Amino acid sequence: QYSTSIDVWSAGCIFAEMASGRPLFPGSSIKDQLLRIFKYPFYIVLGTPTEETWPGVSTLPDYKLQNDFATYSKIPLETILPKLDVHGIDLLSQKLIEYQPDKRINAEDALKHPYFEEIHKKELSQQSSI
Numbered sequence: 001q002y003s004t005s006i007d008v009w010s011a012g013c014i015f016a017e018m019a020s021g022r023p024l025f026p027g028s029s030i031k032d033q034l035l036r037i038f039k040y041p042f043y044i045v046l047g048t049p050t051e052e053t054w055p056g057v058s059t060l061p062d063y064k065l066q067n068d069f070a071t072y073s074k075i076p077l078e079t080i081l082p083k084l085d086v087h088g089i090d091l092l093s094q095k096l097i098e099y100q101p102d103k104r105i106n107a108e109d110a111l112k113h114p115y116f117e118e119i120h121k122k123e124l125s126q127q128s129s130i
Helices: 005-020 030-038 063-068 086-096 107-111 114-128
Strands: none
Touching: 005 086, 005 107, 086 107, 086 114
């Protein structure tokens, strides 16, 4: 039931940690981990998933855990990660840590994202100078 999209989610969490210097969702248990995804200690990161934001979420095996949580709305990640530029925020919030696995970007396309454009330019200039 799992695919490589879970690895992309993990890469997004690591990306956020590298940008902020701290874990994005530092949970100590399953319930605490979910709460931190829905509502970061003082910031609402992704909000609580609903059928509107993730069609089919209520049919997932552990969805009943979510009934223990209040409903939180999503806030912009710029609040939590002010050092990331607009491309970094787009890559993270719209692509890497997307609730719906089928809407999450794949690794190959993530590397083609505008956030990495400068890295690609440097690689190309190094290759052409050889």
